[in-house]
Amino acid sequence: MKKIVCFLLAATLMMAVVPALALEARDITAECTITVASKSGLAKRLYDRDWNSYWSGDTGAKTVTIKSKEPMYGLYVGWTEAPRSWALEQKVGGSWEKTVFEPAPFQHMYYPLEGVKELRLKPEGKSKKWFGMEEIFVLGQGEVPAWVQQWQLPDSKCDLLVLFAHPDDETLFFAGALPTYAGQLKMDVVAAVFSAGARYRTSELLNSLWTMGVRNYPVIGPFHDKYSTRLESAYKEFGKAKTQRFAVELYRKYKPDVVVSHDVKGEYGHGMHRLCADLALYAFDAAADAGKYKESAEAHGTWQVSKLYLHLYPENRITMDWDLPLSAFGGRTGFEMAEEAYTHHRSQHKYEQFKVEPRDSAYSSYDFGLARTMVGPDVLGNDFFENLDSRVTAP
Numbered sequence: 001m002k003k004i005v006c007f008l009l010a011a012t013l014m015m016a017v018v019p020a021l022a023l024e025a026r027d028i029t030a031e032c033t034i035t036v037a038s039k040s041g042l043a044k045r046l047y048d049r050d051w052n053s054y055w056s057g058d059t060g061a062k063t064v065t066i067k068s069k070e071p072m073y074g075l076y077v078g079w080t081e082a083p084r085s086w087a088l089e090q091k092v093g094g095s096w097e098k099t100v101f102e103p104a105p106f107q108h109m110y111y112p113l114e115g116v117k118e119l120r121l122k123p124e125g126k127s128k129k130w131f132g133m134e135e136i137f138v139l140g141q142g143e144v145p146a147w148v149q150q151w152q153l154p155d156s157k158c159d160l161l162v163l164f165a166h167p168d169d170e171t172l173f174f175a176g177a178l179p180t181y182a183g184q185l186k187m188d189v190v191a192a193v194f195s196a197g198a199r200y201r202t203s204e205l206l207n208s209l210w211t212m213g214v215r216n217y218p219v220i221g222p223f224h225d226k227y228s229t230r231l232e233s234a235y236k237e238f239g240k241a242k243t244q245r246f247a248v249e250l251y252r253k254y255k256p257d258v259v260v261s262h263d264v265k266g267e268y269g270h271g272m273h274r275l276c277a278d279l280a281l282y283a284f285d286a287a288a289d290a291g292k293y294k295e296s297a298e299a300h301g302t303w304q305v306s307k308l309y310l311h312l313y314p315e316n317r318i319t320m321d322w323d324l325p326l327s328a329f330g331g332r333t334g335f336e337m338a339e340e341a342y343t344h345h346r347s348q349h350k351y352e353q354f355k356v357e358p359r360d361s362a363y364s365s366y367d368f369g370l371a372r373t374m375v376g377p378d379v380l381g382n383d384f385f386e387n388l389d390s391r392v393t394a395p
Contacts, residue, residue, distance in 0.1 A: 025074055025142035032068040032138050046136045051203040052347060054080050057123055057131025064121040066138060071115035074139030076148045078203055080132035082107050085124040090116040100124055106217055108149045108206050115141065134203055149210045151217040154254055156300070158216070159187040160384065161256035163247070163280055165194045165272040166225065167205035168345040171212075171356050173267060173311050175365035176322025176334020177260060181384070183213020183337065184326040190254045192219035194276055200347060207344035212337050213328060219254075221246060228271030231278055238275070244286065245296070247279035251287035252300040258384045259284070259305050260368070263312040267363045277310050284308050284372045306374045309384055313369025318381040320366050323359075338365070 029047050036043045036055060045053040046064070055064075066072070075088075084103050089096045092114060101111075101124075113119065123131040137148070144150070160181050164170050170178060170191060182189040191209055196202045202220065209218060223246075226237045235243065251259070261280035266273035286292040288304040309318075322334040329337050338356045348354055357365040370378055375387040 023142045024145050025139040027137055027145075028068060028070055028072070028140045029136065029138045031070065032066050032072075034136065035065045037063045046133055049135065051078065051134050051207070052200045054132055054134045054199075056080065062123055062131060064133070064136075065118070066120075066136070067118045068138060069117065070140055071117060072113045072119065072138050073115055073141045074113055074144060074148070075111045075119070076108070076137040076139065077111070077121075077133055078108050078135040080107075080134055080199055081202075083109065084130055086131065087122045087124045089120040089122065090114055091118040092116060096120075105153060106149075106151045107202055108151070110144065110148050110150050134200065147210075149206060151206075152215055154190045154216040154219075155188070156253065157188070157255045158190045159257055160189045161192060161250065161254055161259045162189070163192045163194070163250065163259065163261040163276050165262060165270065165276050166197060167193060167201040167208070168342065168348050168354065169193075169262070169273070170205070171208060171338045171342040171345070172354060173262065173357060173363065173365050174260060175338040175356055176320065177384075178209065178212040178214055178341075179326060179329065179334040179337035180322070180324075182215070184328045184334075186328075188216070189214055190216055190219060190256065192221065192250055194221040194272060195223045195225045196220050197225040198347070201345075204345045204347060208341040211341040211344065219250065226272070229266075229269050230271055231266075231274040234271035234275040237271075243275065243279055244282055245293050247283040248287045248293045249296040249300070251283045251305055252296050252303045255300075255303045256305055257388055258307045258309070260309045260311075260384065262310065263363075264310060265312070267311065280308055280310065281371060304374060305372075306388060307370060307384065308372040309368045310371045311365075312363065312367055313371045316370035316373075316377055318368055318370065318378055319359075320368065320384075321382050322366055335365070 034043050034046055042055050045055045082105055086101055088099045088111065090113060162170060162174060162177060181187045191214055193205060205218060223238050228234050228237065259280055262273040262277040264274060264277045284305055288302050290297045290302050325331040325333055342356055357363045359366045378386045380386055
């Protein structure tokens with residue numbers, strides 16, 4: 001009996017300890033006092049959970065101070081742009097300890113803390129004229145929550161490259177593509193947006209991609225947003241050589257096996273959508289030609305993409321099944337995850353005609369065509385990686 005009692009006691013203790021070890025860090029932002037060096041009202045923009053609002057140090061305030069009764073172990077910051085040099089000062093044992101962060105490539109960043117109760121954020125060096133944040137999240141002790149974005153840079157070889165015109169297109173017209181291949185199958189996926197548009201739309205894009213399981217930081221194109229209805233107008237606006245150079249370098253730098261992009265007719269006729277589709281077609285051959293755009297060929301080598309799919313392409317049609325349950329998302333489907341991701345694009349919700357296109361829509365996000373292939377035609381369908389034996393097939 002004594003052995004049984006001891007065993008039960010040990011089991012009870014283990015059950016009490018294991019959940020504690022896996023406890024997720026709590027968001028304690030609401031319990032903190034956050035102040036800025038000028039008008040105190042501006043500090044509210046840092047924790048109003050509106051990614052469209054922001055606080056900027058160039059308005060006069062150059063320091064953000066955070067105080068908490070509970071020890072702080074993590075800081076998650078949504079910057080107004082990828083941060084330049086800045087300093088984090090933590091009050092440890094009554095003294096300020098300073099850490100200088102050099103320019104970083106990510107607009108959303110997580111920083112571990114030392115369990116302090118007071119800290120300051122300041123610009124550093126030439127960055128004093130710039131210092132801006134959209135949102136701040138303060139975390140207590142525990143595991144970093146899954147919703148905190150900890151991005152990685154894409155490496156020099158990916159499985160899938162998705163090229164789209166604007167933030168939100170990755171959900172509206174490609175639906176389950178990113179949840180399936182990045183989230184469920186854990187493939188190496190690069191999302192490349194031609195134009196991020198307004199400042200806050202980059203944050204909306206990051207929140208959307210993270211929701212769908214993308215962990216490679218997206219490629220943000222250097223182009224502005226300009227509506228047109230003709231391909232020729234789009235090329236004239238952005239420059240044909242400049243845009244072709246961009247697309248060719250994408251293929252060469254990330255070396256995708258499969259590329260997916262827009263409808264050649266621009267879905268509902270958008271010139272920038274047409275442009276992305278046309279660039280995807282051009283780069284399929286040009287990226288493999290050492291005589292085209294020699295600078296990127298020297299930097300990255302040439303590359304031949306194996307397959308190119310375009311949304312609604314009229315030839316070699318396939319219908320993807322985005323309604324399959326995905327275990328990575330608790331049984332929710334790729335289409336459902338795309339719909340959830342679109343909720344992050346709040347700035348676009350004023351346009352009621354925009355939605356993740358259902359199967360029976362004229363712009364169905366399920367319908368694609370194999371526009372170019374080096375590995376033969378699809379037979380089975382429902383998998384962008386058919387005939388690529390080294391890749392895991394879709395569920």
